[in-house]
Amino acid sequence: MKRHGLNNVVELVGRPRPRAEEAHASRRARRIVAVGGGKGGIGKSLVSANLGIALARAGHRVTLVDADLGGANLHTCLGIAQPQGTLSDVVTRGARLETLAAPTGIENLSLVSGAMDALDAANPRAQARARLVEQLQTLDADYLVLDLGAGTSLHTIDFFLLADHGVLVLLPEPTSVENAYRFLKAALFRRLQQAAQALGVAHLAEAALGSQGSAMRTPGEVVKAVAEMQPDAAAQLDRSLREFRVKLVVNQVRSSADQSVGRAVVAAWKKFFGLDMDYLGAIAYDDAAWQTVRKRRALLIDAAASTAATDLVTVAQALAALDRPRTGR
Amino acid sequence: MTATEEPTLYDVLEVDPGSSVDELRAAVERARETYGPESLAVYALVDEVQLGELRAKLDEAASVLLDPARRATYDRSIGRLGPSTLWTEDEEEDPAPLPPVEPGPHAPETPLELEASGDEEGEEPRQEAFALELDDRSGPFARATPESEEPPAPAPLLSEDWAAAVPAEQQTPRASTQPEPAVETPAAPVETAGRGAAGETSGVPGEAEPAGRNEDPAAASSDAESPSERGRLPPSLGLRVKPGAVPASPAPEHEPSPEPAVAPGPAERAPEPPARPREGRSRLDIPADAEFNGELLRRVRESYGLSLQQVAERTRITRIHLENVEADRYDHLPATVYLRGILVNLARELRLDPARVSKTYLLAAQRAHGRAP
Numbered sequence A: 001m002k003r004h005g006l007n008n009v010v011e012l013v014g015r016p017r018p019r020a021e022e023a024h025a026s027r028r029a030r031r032i033v034a035v036g037g038g039k040g041g042i043g044k045s046l047v048s049a050n051l052g053i054a055l056a057r058a059g060h061r062v063t064l065v066d067a068d069l070g071g072a073n074l075h076t077c078l079g080i081a082q083p084q085g086t087l088s089d090v091v092t093r094g095a096r097l098e099t100l101a102a103p104t105g106i107e108n109l110s111l112v113s114g115a116m117d118a119l120d121a122a123n124p125r126a127q128a129r130a131r132l133v134e135q136l137q138t139l140d141a142d143y144l145v146l147d148l149g150a151g152t153s154l155h156t157i158d159f160f161l162l163a164d165h166g167v168l169v170l171l172p173e174p175t176s177v178e179n180a181y182r183f184l185k186a187a188l189f190r191r192l193q194q195a196a197q198a199l200g201v202a203h204l205a206e207a208a209l210g211s212q213g214s215a216m217r218t219p220g221e222v223v224k225a226v227a228e229m230q231p232d233a234a235a236q237l238d239r240s241l242r243e244f245r246v247k248l249v250v251n252q253v254r255s256s257a258d259q260s261v262g263r264a265v266v267a268a269w270k271k272f273f274g275l276d277m278d279y280l281g282a283i284a285y286d287d288a289a290w291q292t293v294r295k296r297r298a299l300l301i302d303a304a305a306s307t308a309a310t311d312l313v314t315v316a317q318a319l320a321a322l323d324r325p326r327t328g329r
Numbered sequence B: 001m002t003a004t005e006e007p008t009l010y011d012v013l014e015v016d017p018g019s020s021v022d023e024l025r026a027a028v029e030r031a032r033e034t035y036g037p038e039s040l041a042v043y044a045l046v047d048e049v050q051l052g053e054l055r056a057k058l059d060e061a062a063s064v065l066l067d068p069a070r071r072a073t074y075d076r077s078i079g080r081l082g083p084s085t086l087w088t089e090d091e092e093e094d095p096a097p098l099p100p101v102e103p104g105p106h107a108p109e110t111p112l113e114l115e116a117s118g119d120e121e122g123e124e125p126r127q128e129a130f131a132l133e134l135d136d137r138s139g140p141f142a143r144a145t146p147e148s149e150e151p152p153a154p155a156p157l158l159s160e161d162w163a164a165a166v167p168a169e170q171q172t173p174r175a176s177t178q179p180e181p182a183v184e185t186p187a188a189p190v191e192t193a194g195r196g197a198a199g200e201t202s203g204v205p206g207e208a209e210p211a212g213r214n215e216d217p218a219a220a221s222s223d224a225e226s227p228s229e230r231g232r233l234p235p236s237l238g239l240r241v242k243p244g245a246v247p248a249s250p251a252p253e254h255e256p257s258p259e260p261a262v263a264p265g266p267a268e269r270a271p272e273p274p275a276r277p278r279e280g281r282s283r284l285d286i287p288a289d290a291e292f293n294g295e296l297l298r299r300v301r302e303s304y305g306l307s308l309q310q311v312a313e314r315t316r317i318t319r320i321h322l323e324n325v326e327a328d329r330y331d332h333l334p335a336t337v338y339l340r341g342i343l344v345n346l347a348r349e350l351r352l353d354p355a356r357v358s359k360t361y362l363l364a365a366q367r368a369h370g371r372a373p
Helices: A021-026 A044-057 A074-078 A087-093 A126-138 A154-162 A174-198 A202-209 A219-229 A231-242 A256-273 A287-294 A307-323 B009-013 B021-035 B048-065 B068-077 B139-149 B159-174 B188-199 B217-221 B294-303 B308-315 B319-326 B336-349 B354-368
Strands: A031-036 A062-067 A109-112 A143-148 A165-170 A246-253 A277-284
Touching: A031 A044, A031 A154, A044 A062, A044 A074, A044 A109, A044 A143, A044 A165, A044 A246, A044 A307, A062 A074, A062 A087, A074 A109, A087 A126, A126 A154, A143 A154, A154 A174, A165 A174, A165 A307, A174 A202, A174 A219, A174 A231, A174 A256, A202 A219, A219 A231, A246 A256, A246 A307, A256 A277, A256 B021, A256 B048, A277 A307, A287 A307, B009 B021, B009 B048, B021 B048, B048 B068, B048 B308, B068 B336, B294 B319, B308 B319, B308 B336, B319 B336, B336 B354
Parallel strands: A031 A143, A031 A165, A062 A109, A062 A143, A165 A246, A246 A277
Antiparallel strands: none
C-alpha cells in the first residue's frame, strides 16, 4: 500500500494537502496515538489537541478521539461545541465511529467526543469496550489521536496499549513523575499479562512476578524465568514486551534542569526496566498555553508563534518521524 | 573470573570501553544527574534498595575507571588489553607498577608491626579502597566537595548521600584539620580508639562514631555498651591481637616501637597508625596469627550484629562481593588488587587489622587456586 503522507517530509507550516480518495481502501487507522500520563491536569488534552492540529496541518487526515470518558473536554480545547454524537453512542447503540466524527473547522481534523452522559457509560463493560476498540482500530484516518483520561483504570490502560504510539506526558514535578511511573508500570504489567496469556504461559509469568505486580520485576527477569520452561514462548514474550516503547513528552518545562528530565527518565527506564523509550521533546511553560485555554481556543491556532506552540510542533515532527523510515506494521 | 554475564563497569556507566577520560567524566556526570538523589527521573521508579545498589555500582565504576592505573588493571581483569594495559601476567601478584595499591600478599611478614612508623603517612593511606581515589580527578563530584569539611561520617553512603559521599570520603585523607595520622579516614575511629585505649588500663575501645575522632581515651574506653544503641557503627571490639602475641609496648608514647619492618615495601603505605591495640580485649578472641577466611569474617560481622546489607551500605562494597567473600567463592571475586581493596575496607569496618585480613585471605585464595602461596 502506498503511504504518501507518512513518507513525505512533514511540513507543518505548509498548506494542508487533502488526502486522496484511495486511502479509504485502507480500513485501518494507520497510526493510533494515545496520550496518557496518569495524573490529571498535566496537559494531556492540550498536547492531544495540538498534536492533532500539527499533524493535520502537515497533511495527515487526523481524527481526535476524546477517550477521557468521564471528563471529556477536548472540544473545549479546540474551541468548538460538543459534537452531537459521542463515544457513548458506539457503546450503547452500536453507532459507527465514522458517523460521529465532527469537523473541527481545521482542515483534515475531525473530533469524536467522549462525553459519556449515561452514568454507566464512563465505565463500559468489556463487550462494549471491545466493540469500541474494534471500531477505533478500523477507523479510516492517517492518525487517530486518543486523549486518555487520568488514572490507571483498565480502559485507559487498554487504550494506551492498543496504540501504536503511547505518548506519556509528564511534568517535571515529583507528583507527576510518580503517577507517570505508576501508569507506565501498570501498562507494562497489563501488557505482560496479555502477552503471556496469549502465549499460554500466563502461569509462568505470574509465578515469575511473585505475589504482586507492585513489586514488579523487570521484564527481562520474567522472560528469563519463562524461558526456563518455554523458550519459544519466552522469545515471543520478549518481543512483545519490547514493543512497549513509550514516547515521552515533558510539559511545562521552566528551567534547564527541567530540560534534562526527559533524557533522564528515558535513561532510568532503560536502566531499571530494560526497555527503550523515545523522547519526543519538551514543551516550555508558557502563559500562552493557559491563556488560550481560557479563551477556548487551540494554542496552535491562537498563539502559533508562542514558545509552547513551537515546541508542540517539534514534538509532532518527532512523532511523525518515527513512522517515516518504516512502512506498514 | 566468571564475569561474562555481569555487566562491566563500562556497562554500568553506559560508555564504550574505549572511552577517553573526558568521555568517562561526562558519563559520570550524566549518571549523577540521572540517578543522583536530586534526580526526578528515579523518583518512585524503583525502591531504595535497587537504587542504592545502582549508585554503589556507579561509584565503583567512577572510582576505578577514572583512575588510570586502576582502569588499566581492571581492563586487564575483564580481558581487555588497551595501550595502557600491557602488563605482564604475573604483575597481578606484584602490583609494583601500581604505586597506589597495597602490597601483594607477599608483603613483609610482619604486617602488624609495619604500621609502626605511621608518621610518614600523612596522606594517601588507603589507596586501595573503593571511592577513595578520585582525588582531584573527581570533577563531576566536585559540587559536593564543600561538605567534606565535616568530619566524614564513617558511615554509610546511603542513597541520599550518593553524590556527596564520594568527595567527602576522598577528601578525608587530606583533612588538614586532623594532622594526626591516626584519623585520616572514616575508619579512623578504630585507630583513635585503639591508641587511646593503649594507654588505658582496660575497656573496650568504644566510641566508634565520628565522635571518636576527638581523641578522648577516657571517653572511649569507658564506653562498652551494645552496638545497637550507638550510632551506626558498633563499638570497637578490639579484635586485634592477643596480649603477648606481639612485642607490644603498653606505653602509647612509644608507638613506633616495633621497628623490625620499618621499611615498608615501596607500595606499603601502611595505613594503620602506630600502636595498634595490642591488648586482647576482644569479645571474639582472634589470635594474632589468625587466618581470615570467609567464615571468620562472617562471624566477626555477626558479632557486631551487622547484616550484609548494612556492611554493604557502609563500605559501599557491593553486597554480592561481600557474600562471595564470606562464602570463599574465590572464582567469583574480582581481581586481586580489587579484592584487596574490598578486604581492607571490610576489615576496617569490622575493626580488624586490614593488613592481616587481606594478607591471609588472599593467601588462602591463592592456595585455592593451586598457586604457591
